[in-house]
Amino acid sequence: MALAKSQARAAILAARRSLSRQVRDREAAQLAAHLVALLSPGTIACAYIPVGSEPGSVALVEDAAARDVTVLLPVARNDDQGTPLPLRWGRYEPGRLVRAPFGLREPSPPWLPPEAIADAAVVLVPALAVDRDGARLGRGAGFYDRTLPLADPAALLVAVVRDEELVERLPAEPHDVAMTHALTPQRGLVALRRRTQSATPWE
Template sequence: MCADMVDGVLAGTKAQHRAALLAARREVPDAVRAAEALALCEHLGEFVSASDTVCAYLPVGTEPGSPQLVDRLRELCARVLLPVARSDADGGPLALLWGVYVPGGLVSARFGLLEPAEPWLPASALGEADLVLVPALAVDRRGVRLGRGGGFYDRSLPICRPATKLVAVVRDAELVDELPSEPHDVRMTHVLTPKHGLFALANT
């Protein structure tokens, strides 16, 4: 997958991992990326229920998936919530706010993202989710997730109920044997990949 992979374990700092993983994503051909996005959408029907509240996100840039992913979720479940990123007075990340996804109701936001228009739900709305799709650069078989380092999800995921499925969405090659972890990391319970769909992680 990348130059610093040794026996299924990523070696080096988190910053080095991120750089290598982002570089690898940029090398994925558009046709492959589109096929993987379609496969992710097709897998959703295997595990999303009509009564579910799902917290999701809009994939951007080279992230696996496509905007059609949230449209498909809206067809399958009771409610789709999308994140709203806000920072404190010093520029530090706050726990994500949430907005109900309404097609055509998204507005431009920071980081080049789209987000739901106001009114927003408080950070505690994450506690109502049955399923959370979490962006990731990689995840290991113990559930350790490597994100982009912004800190928004680190501050948000502890709000989830213990029974909530926390699903890292990655390419098949981005599921690795081991990533470095820190005490504050919230581990993923599941991973979703284009080839294999949803499956549980050891989470130990």
């Protein structure tokens, strides 16, 4: 399974890197337009700032914040042994992002604890692919695997992917938290079947 995931990651990343800037910008604008209907003023949402060829844009986050949505962005760190910790969260404020480990940009401190994800009605999750049953293929670091079990069970867990990255079947493991929806440039918000999963948390 590890080899299959590794091969899938490599293929998807190669496809993303081959896209022109024009295509990336068009798809980012489409995602932002779909998000307007998803996030209501006064709500709390967890989002992310895209890295490299990831779908999305800073403008998407800015648009949400401008509509009176409280946007929380992830703060990723490892412990002293190099093991990923559950994500902490910082409130997005325009013009106040700083460079962070792993090539990320994040809000300046103070940060909220991992449990702050439970206040979010919508959690936008970066993904390389997601299947019709909600299985998500990430980059393999494990930050979201350790954080998503803390989300409100009623929250929308939305994998943000390109249209070609919404697939029929991906390998899944017992600790994986299934996505409830996918968000793609052309299809918009797509409800997923969400497979039955183990209640056992990540260890």
